Amino acid sequence: MARKNAFYAQSGGVTAVINASAAGVIEAARENKDVIGKVYAGRNGIIGALTEELIDTSKESKSAIDALKYTPGGAFGSCRYKLKDLKTSQREYERLIEVFKAHNIGYFFYNGGGDSADTCLKVSQLSEKMGYPIQAIHVPKTVDNDLPFTDVSPGFGSVAKYTAVSCREAALDVASMCATSTKVFVMEVMGRHAGWIAAAAGLAKEENDDAPHLILFPEIAFDKAAFMKKVQATVEKVGYCVIVVSEGARYEDGTFLADAGTTDAFGHKQLGGVAPVIAQMVKAELGYKYHWAVSDYLQRAARHIGSATDMEQAYAVGRAAVEFAVAGKNAVMPTIERKKTKKYSWTIGEAPLKKVANVEKPMPRKFISKDGFGITPSAREYLAPLIGGESYPPYKNGLPQFAKLKLAPVAKKLNDVFDV
Amino acid sequence: MARKNAFYAQSGGVTAVINASAAGVIEAARENKDVIGKVYAGRNGIIGALTEELIDTSKESKSAIDALKYTPGGAFGSCRYKLKDLKTSQREYERLIEVFKAHNIGYFFYNGGGDSADTCLKVSQLSEKMGYPIQAIHVPKTVDNDLPFTDVSPGFGSVAKYTAVSCREAALDVASMCATSTKVFVMEVMGRHAGWIAAAAGLAKEENDDAPHLILFPEIAFDKAAFMKKVQATVEKVGYCVIVVSEGARYEDGTFLADAGTTDAFGHKQLGGVAPVIAQMVKAELGYKYHWAVSDYLQRAARHIGSATDMEQAYAVGRAAVEFAVAGKNAVMPTIERKKTKKYSWTIGEAPLKKVANVEKPMPRKFISKDGFGITPSAREYLAPLIGGESYPPYKNGLPQFAKLKLAPVAKKLNDVFDV
Numbered sequence: 001m002a003r004k005n006a007f008y009a010q011s012g013g014v015t016a017v018i019n020a021s022a023a024g025v026i027e028a029a030r031e032n033k034d035v036i037g038k039v040y041a042g043r044n045g046i047i048g049a050l051t052e053e054l055i056d057t058s059k060e061s062k063s064a065i066d067a068l069k070y071t072p073g074g075a076f077g078s079c080r081y082k083l084k085d086l087k088t089s090q091r092e093y094e095r096l097i098e099v100f101k102a103h104n105i106g107y108f109f110y111n112g113g114g115d116s117a118d119t120c121l122k123v124s125q126l127s128e129k130m131g132y133p134i135q136a137i138h139v140p141k142t143v144d145n146d147l148p149f150t151d152v153s154p155g156f157g158s159v160a161k162y163t164a165v166s167c168r169e170a171a172l173d174v175a176s177m178c179a180t181s182t183k184v185f186v187m188e189v190m191g192r193h194a195g196w197i198a199a200a201a202g203l204a205k206e207e208n209d210d211a212p213h214l215i216l217f218p219e220i221a222f223d224k225a226a227f228m229k230k231v232q233a234t235v236e237k238v239g240y241c242v243i244v245v246s247e248g249a250r251y252e253d254g255t256f257l258a259d260a261g262t263t264d265a266f267g268h269k270q271l272g273g274v275a276p277v278i279a280q281m282v283k284a285e286l287g288y289k290y291h292w293a294v295s296d297y298l299q300r301a302a303r304h305i306g307s308a309t310d311m312e313q314a315y316a317v318g319r320a321a322v323e324f325a326v327a328g329k330n331a332v333m334p335t336i337e338r339k340k341t342k343k344y345s346w347t348i349g350e351a352p353l354k355k356v357a358n359v360e361k362p363m364p365r366k367f368i369s370k371d372g373f374g375i376t377p378s379a380r381e382y383l384a385p386l387i388g389g390e391s392y393p394p395y396k397n398g399l400p401q402f403a404k405l406k407l408a409p410v411a412k413k414l415n416d417v418f419d420v
Numbered sequence: 421m422a423r424k425n426a427f428y429a430q431s432g433g434v435t436a437v438i439n440a441s442a443a444g445v446i447e448a449a450r451e452n453k454d455v456i457g458k459v460y461a462g463r464n465g466i467i468g469a470l471t472e473e474l475i476d477t478s479k480e481s482k483s484a485i486d487a488l489k490y491t492p493g494g495a496f497g498s499c500r501y502k503l504k505d506l507k508t509s510q511r512e513y514e515r516l517i518e519v520f521k522a523h524n525i526g527y528f529f530y531n532g533g534g535d536s537a538d539t540c541l542k543v544s545q546l547s548e549k550m551g552y553p554i555q556a557i558h559v560p561k562t563v564d565n566d567l568p569f570t571d572v573s574p575g576f577g578s579v580a581k582y583t584a585v586s587c588r589e590a591a592l593d594v595a596s597m598c599a600t601s602t603k604v605f606v607m608e609v610m611g612r613h614a615g616w617i618a619a620a621a622g623l624a625k626e627e628n629d630d631a632p633h634l635i636l637f638p639e640i641a642f643d644k645a646a647f648m649k650k651v652q653a654t655v656e657k658v659g660y661c662v663i664v665v666s667e668g669a670r671y672e673d674g675t676f677l678a679d680a681g682t683t684d685a686f687g688h689k690q691l692g693g694v695a696p697v698i699a700q701m702v703k704a705e706l707g708y709k710y711h712w713a714v715s716d717y718l719q720r721a722a723r724h725i726g727s728a729t730d731m732e733q734a735y736a737v738g739r740a741a742v743e744f745a746v747a748g749k750n751a752v753m754p755t756i757e758r759k760k761t762k763k764y765s766w767t768i769g770e771a772p773l774k775k776v777a778n779v780e781k782p783m784p785r786k787f788i789s790k791d792g793f794g795i796t797p798s799a800r801e802y803l804a805p806l807i808g809g810e811s812y813p814p815y816k817n818g819l820p821q822f823a824k825l826k827l828a829p830v831a832k833k834l835n836d837v838f839d840v
Contacts, residue, residue: 177434204819294712395810
């Protein structure tokens with residue numbers, strides 16, 4: 001096999017451990033120098049391939065690449081940019097081929113979620129449809145945990161851990177003060193249309209009266225009467241009530257709770273955030289003093305409380321992608337396979353991109369309790385091992401020390417400018 | 421000295437390490453059994469003394485008390501309840517004496533902020549003014565860091581660490597995506613009228629272009645034009661802009677930015693949170709895509725990333741309070757004294773409650789940069805050691821294991837019911 005260079009790009013919303021996948025790709029490629037030349041990373045994801053802004057990862061030291069394992073965010077830059085089908089986006093695919101050809105790129109590693117899997121699939125077809133030989137491997141990543149075929153999406157375990165830990169901690173704060181102060185605390189979490197992250201908060205609960213007392217899932221239409229009844233019953237019994245709400249929570253008709261009609265002084269639609277909407281609703285209906293939190297990016301960047309399991313899996317899928325490429329594979333994605341052992345264990349599996357692309361894995365209804373406000377034992381069994389182990393970054397002067405890369409640009413070989 | 425029991429109560433907003441002070445009080449009291457009998461904790465703070473709801477801490481195991489050192493929130497319950505002067509609140513002080521007398525209480529340890537120091541001072545005067553012999557020692561605590569005479573208020577270092585760590589992490593997330601997505605990220609922090617917590621976020625910045633790029637302090641009147649100019653310049657130069665805003669940020673005329681006029685569908689005043697107000701303002705003025713976070717209680721409960729220095733100091737002031745009592749002192753507060761060593765070191769000092777009560781320590785103007793949007797080297801020098809060291813709680817199944825107390829009630833000796 002003639003030695004070719006590889007292209008690696010990060011795509012879509014970043015996670016606390018996407019850089020661990022980058023480290024996996026780069027380290028495995030370095031161990032396979034007979035097959036893979038250099039790994040060029042796209043600056044700001046696939047956009048870097050289109051604009052020929054490539055980063056030469058061979059200029060990075062071993063320790064810098066190692067530091068990626070505990071550095072949140074996307075070290076090479078990510079983007080939200082979706083290539084359409086080969087026909088509609090023909091000029092862009094042609095451009096990719098020009099850039100790949102100019103830099104002798106034969107391997108395409110794309111680190112992203114469902115949309116990116118689709119792009120990766122299309123790149124994998126360039127060989128057949130446009131005559132450019134390339135192997136495209138998708139490296140799974142998303143905090144939303146909605147990728148199919150893999151037991152879990154790397155990135156999810158860490159946000160899940162942050163959410164469960166934060167919920168348990170904040171609940172102790174609320175419990176302390178509820179006699180004379182805040183009685184209802186609303187904590188908003190990410191997850192888009194899937195309730196995986198919200199469900200993970202449920203792990204904070206050990207005993208019946210523990211927080212979270214209610215979880216609002218996007219999968220369950222919001223029933224205001226049932227909700228208020230349970231909030232009131234909880235405050236009356238426990239003294240306070242902790243509510244976790246998914247950003248995607250919605251009414252029966254599909255309207256997001258976050259869009260519930262608040263306007264600011266300028267007449268703009270409300271400032272965003274479903275937590276304040278819920279909190280205000282409880283106050284109006286039941287009169288309880290409330291507080292709310294929207295941790296937003298803090299949750300998916302919270303590498304300081306990363307899940308060791310998640311970090312190891314993110315790293316492993318990066319390595320596996322390279323091993324798949326070296327083995328001559330194309331249009332596949334490494335997956336996490338849960339083994340049927342009593343103690344949690346996992347191995348790397350493989351899924352064809354044709355089946356992965358654009359398919360969302362919904363949270364099973366059996367993971368949500370009958371009343372719609374909690375998680376079931378089977379959800380707990382699925383979720384618990386994913387937050388296992390604490391992967392702490394190194395600290396200096398009280399602050400985490402994250403990777404500092406050189407991000408050395410690869411000299412451009414094409415003369416034209418490509419607008420994206 | 422006849423052996424007397426002690427009363428301990430937590431007061432006001434709780435912190436990630438107030439329970440470490442409780443552990444300090446209880447452990448030191450156990451070591452001084454010849455002087456101090458049992459330590460009774462007030463259920464929900466001083467209210468527990470008034471209603472005679474006392475918790476017998478002698479029923480707690482050594483390991484349970486040890487676990488308090490890494491358990492956030494107020495393990496015995498706290499409250500916002502201020503006793504007025506001896507004349508106005510005479511019935512309440514008489515009631516305290518009744519309860520203290522009934523339970524042979526001769527030591528009063530009050531763990532709180534400025535308001536609580538005032539209550540503690542008044543209790544210390546019961547001996548002289550109402551003929552009941554008692555020694556009252558205040559144990560300092562507040563995330564707001566506004567207690568005078570002490571170099572730092574225990575509780576502050578941990579929220580400061582959480583804030584700086586979270587800001588650094590979230591900034592990496594924003595940096596990854598700014599080419600095609602969010603350009604402005606607004607992170608709201610606590611601190612009431614003082615900018616200490618906001619200032620601590622400034623520790624995340626190491627190089628000139630690092631986040632946070634702007635900090636909005638309560639101490640500096642908001643200048644919209646200067647703010648917008650700097651936000652725009654930052655986005656143009658760095659590609660994105662991270663703004664930390666104190667909940668107490670305000671306009672020249674004293675109006676809080678958080679009160680800036682948004683109303684919801686019901687015509688209520690806006691749902692709270694200055695971060696969304698700032699974010700929306702930037703969008704309206706400069707058109708940048710934004711995200712915002714309000715971590716609220718998550719920040720002051722974040723024991724998972726507690727400052728080791730803060731934890732040690734919180735524990736030490738608890739122990740010192742007991743040692744002061746044993747030494748026969750009254751109406752004092754142990755303080756943290758920074759030593760004049762090159763490497764940060766500290767010792768326990770002592771301040772008279774008369775001077776502490778109701779005095780707020782403002783952040784010095786010299787800690788804020790000339791343009792009003794950042795911190796100075798002297799602020800950095802003051803703040804940096806306070807977040808030093810990582811104090812991690814123990815974990816089981818991926819979750820922190822916090823103290824589980826028995827909270828055994830002390831049998832009531834008074835027959836009446838006291839309404840608070």
